[in-house]
Amino acid sequence: xxxxxxxxxxxxxxxxxxxxxxxxxxxxxxxxxxxxxxxxxxxxxxxxxxxxxxxxxxxxxxxxxxxxxxxxxxxxxxxxxxxxxxxxxxxxxxxxxxxxxxxxxxxxxxxxxxxxxxxxxxxxxxxxxxxxxxxxxxxxxxxxxxxxxxxxxxxxxxxxxxxxxxxxxxxxxxxxxxxxxxxxxxxxxxxxxxxxxxxxxxxxxxxxxxxxxxxxxxxxxxxxxxxxxxxxxxxxxxxxxxxxxxxxxxxxxxxxxxxx
Amino acid sequence: xxxxxxxxxxxxxxxxxxxxxxxxxxxxxxxxxxxxxxxxxxxxxxxxxxxxxxxxxxxxxxxxxxxxxxxxxxxxxxxxxxxxxxxxxxxxxxxxxxxxxxxxxxxxxxxxxxxxxxxxxxxxxxxxxxxxxxxxxxxxxxxxxxxxxxxxxxxxxxxxxxxxxxxxxxxxxxxxxxxxxxxxxxxxxxxxxxxxxxxxxxxxxxxxxxxxxxxxxxxxxxxxxxxxxxxxxxxxxxxxxxxxxxxxxxxxxxxxxxxxxxxxxxxxxxxxxxxxxxxxxxxxxxxxxxxxxxxxxxxxxxxxxxxxxxxxxxxxxxxxxxxxxxxxxxxxxxxxxxxxxxxxxxxxxxxxxxxxxxxxxxxxxxxxxxxxxxxxxxxxxxxxxxxxxxxxxxxxxxxxxxxxxxxxxxx
Numbered sequence: 001x002x003x004x005x006x007x008x009x010x011x012x013x014x015x016x017x018x019x020x021x022x023x024x025x026x027x028x029x030x031x032x033x034x035x036x037x038x039x040x041x042x043x044x045x046x047x048x049x050x051x052x053x054x055x056x057x058x059x060x061x062x063x064x065x066x067x068x069x070x071x072x073x074x075x076x077x078x079x080x081x082x083x084x085x086x087x088x089x090x091x092x093x094x095x096x097x098x099x100x101x102x103x104x105x106x107x108x109x110x111x112x113x114x115x116x117x118x119x120x121x122x123x124x125x126x127x128x129x130x131x132x133x134x135x136x137x138x139x140x141x142x143x144x145x146x147x148x149x150x151x152x153x154x155x156x157x158x159x160x161x162x163x164x165x166x167x168x169x170x171x172x173x174x175x176x177x178x179x180x181x182x183x184x185x186x187x188x189x190x191x192x193x194x195x196x197x198x199x200x201x202x203x204x205x206x207x208x209x210x211x212x213x214x215x216x217x218x219x220x221x222x223x224x225x226x227x228x229x230x231x232x233x234x235x236x237x238x239x240x241x242x243x244x245x246x247x248x249x250x251x252x253x254x255x256x257x258x259x260x
Numbered sequence: 261x262x263x264x265x266x267x268x269x270x271x272x273x274x275x276x277x278x279x280x281x282x283x284x285x286x287x288x289x290x291x292x293x294x295x296x297x298x299x300x301x302x303x304x305x306x307x308x309x310x311x312x313x314x315x316x317x318x319x320x321x322x323x324x325x326x327x328x329x330x331x332x333x334x335x336x337x338x339x340x341x342x343x344x345x346x347x348x349x350x351x352x353x354x355x356x357x358x359x360x361x362x363x364x365x366x367x368x369x370x371x372x373x374x375x376x377x378x379x380x381x382x383x384x385x386x387x388x389x390x391x392x393x394x395x396x397x398x399x400x401x402x403x404x405x406x407x408x409x410x411x412x413x414x415x416x417x418x419x420x421x422x423x424x425x426x427x428x429x430x431x432x433x434x435x436x437x438x439x440x441x442x443x444x445x446x447x448x449x450x451x452x453x454x455x456x457x458x459x460x461x462x463x464x465x466x467x468x469x470x471x472x473x474x475x476x477x478x479x480x481x482x483x484x485x486x487x488x489x490x491x492x493x494x495x496x497x498x499x500x501x502x503x504x505x506x507x508x509x510x511x512x513x514x515x516x517x518x519x520x521x522x523x524x525x526x527x528x529x530x531x532x533x534x535x536x537x538x539x540x541x542x543x544x545x546x547x548x549x550x551x552x553x554x555x556x557x558x559x560x561x562x563x564x565x566x567x568x569x570x571x572x573x574x575x576x577x578x579x580x581x582x583x584x585x586x587x588x589x590x591x592x593x594x595x596x597x598x599x600x601x602x603x604x605x606x607x608x609x610x611x612x613x614x615x616x617x618x619x620x621x622x623x624x625x626x627x628x629x630x631x632x633x634x635x636x637x638x639x640x641x642x643x644x645x646x647x648x649x650x651x652x653x654x655x656x657x658x659x660x661x662x663x664x665x666x667x668x669x670x671x
Contacts, residue, residue: 040578048638051640167640169641171639171640186630186632190632190633200639203637203638210555211580212509215634224511
């Protein structure tokens with residue numbers, strides 16, 4: 001598995017798209033900090049970008065990589081290697097190289113602008129942490145879509161739709177249901193609904209750092225114990241791990257059974 | 261004859277202006293407690309409390325006298341009742357410590373009560389384990405400076421206030437530190453009071469609380485981590501400047517609450533990390549200038565019946581919501597503020613943005629209606645509908661805007 005991971009990782013790291021992705025984050029980080037020297041404000045702006053863009057890139061790269069490396073995968077399957085190693089290796093290679101671009105691309109400008117001396121360091125670490133997890137989650141989700149769909153166009157379509165659903169539509173439905181059922185106690189519902197969407201989950205994690213004062217404005221015991229203590233923070237961190245493990249395991253199960 | 265007269269005269273003068281005496285009180289001195297010293301002392305004498313603990317309560321000071329504590333001089337009320345009650349003018353208390361004031365649900369026991377007197381001075385006194393701290397009733401022209409009051413209040417119903425002023429006039433409350441009582445400083449029916457450079461923190465209810473008090477000012481104070489910040493209610497002509505309101509977190513918690521306040525000035529204050537920076541209700545003709553609102557949940561929450569207020573030259577930095585407004589009528593002026601959320605441009609380079617800024621977001625309207633929606637803060641979907649509301653306001657007052665938003669933060 002490690003060999004395959006190494007191969008696909010190096011293959012991707014040396015590819016043009018990885019560089020483009022890395023350069024994009026470098027440019028983004030430097031421009032943000034150049035225009036505004038305030039690190040904590042830059043972290044807020046980045047958060048808005050990261051929770052939308054990182055899932056999108058993860059989705060597209062995942063689908064693209066699967067379809068592009070299909071022939072190579074078939075070649076590997078013919079060899080006496082365990083299927084789970086092949087597919088897990090490829091998955092870790094894609095997600096790992098994307099996360100590396102993200103961490104380096106944002107880390108370098110922030111470090112140059114004095115991150116270590118700033119109070120925003122933990123907010124920033126949290127940002128990279130959620131960014132990396134979102135990459136892992138959405139790459140896994142998109143690989144699932146790709147492995148279930150032989151047709152490339154269909155696969156791409158579903159992948160983009162999935163991203164659109166999690167990034168925008170989910171919140172719209174969420175908001176509507178909150179407004180329609182506003183006469184009922186909704187705090188448990190709204191927290192559960194947040195946990196069921198990885199993008200909302202990452203957003204909440206960062207909100208806990210940045211907007212805690214606003215979140216505590218709402219009267220509700222469940223909210224208060226969730227946002228007011230480390231409980232919410234812990235649960236959100238754990239849910240991100242769960243969100244990664246579930247799609248990876250379904251992907252591997254499908255890969256084991258699939259007739260190539 | 262003439263000489264005799266002069267001598268008699270001198271004798272009389274000498275008698276009238278007798279050198280004020282000084283009494284030392286300590287456990288193994290001739291006078292071993294404060295009550296005894298007060299009996300012996302005559303007007304304008306000084307009592308010096310030497311280091312040690314004096315178990316006394318309900319001590320009444322009925323002549324103009326100075327009591328000074330040396331070192332660790334502690335008066336222990338043994339939780340039996342009031343400790344010092346001053347009923348004479350010109351009393352000066354300084355430098356000692358009072359502990360264990362009695363708790364009662366029928367009378368307000370205080371560590372130091374000043375009743376119906378003038379020209380009192382309370383300097384550098386330390387109060388601990390108290391019910392009420394310094395209680396001024398019908399007092400005038402006094403000074404309360406440099407005291408430290410540290411309570412252990414947990415609940416509102418069985419705790420008292422740190423410094424309470426009731427029907428007072430012309431009192432100065434300066435450089436005090438008040439912690440963990442019900443209201444740090446409380447004013448009721450008190451006029452011309454100056455409250456400066458105090459630190460009021462970790463109090464159960466308010467850091468500072470005004471009721472029916474006019475023409476007062478508070479400057480340079482710090483209010484931090486209180487149950488609900490500072491409440492100013494039913495008062496006129498209050499000057500609030502240079503104060504810091506910090507970390508007042510929680511449901512219905514705020515930095516500053518204005519209720520039925522008219523003709524006040526709020527200048528140069530800092531509101532940082534509060535759930536609500538200023539909550540405004542029924543307040544008119546108030547000038548808000550040069551304030552900083554940093555990282556609050558809501559910088560301003562305007563709840564209605566607020567007319568002809570002006571907000572100029574303020575900085576609104578990284579608040580989750582700049583303004584929440586619950587009516588569609590706006591009669592307040594917002595001008596030349598800096599808004600960190602402003603995204604306009606300045607083509608003529610005059611430092612003023614060319615497009616007006618709308619500080620009320622649709623999302624804050626939705627959150628007012630359905631509070632649970634707060635979990636959708638900063639989501640892409642909300643940004644999209646906020647943007648559409650910004651382009652054509654439907655739910656938010658369309659004349660509530662800053663026509664001249666600044667491009668750079670005011671320093």
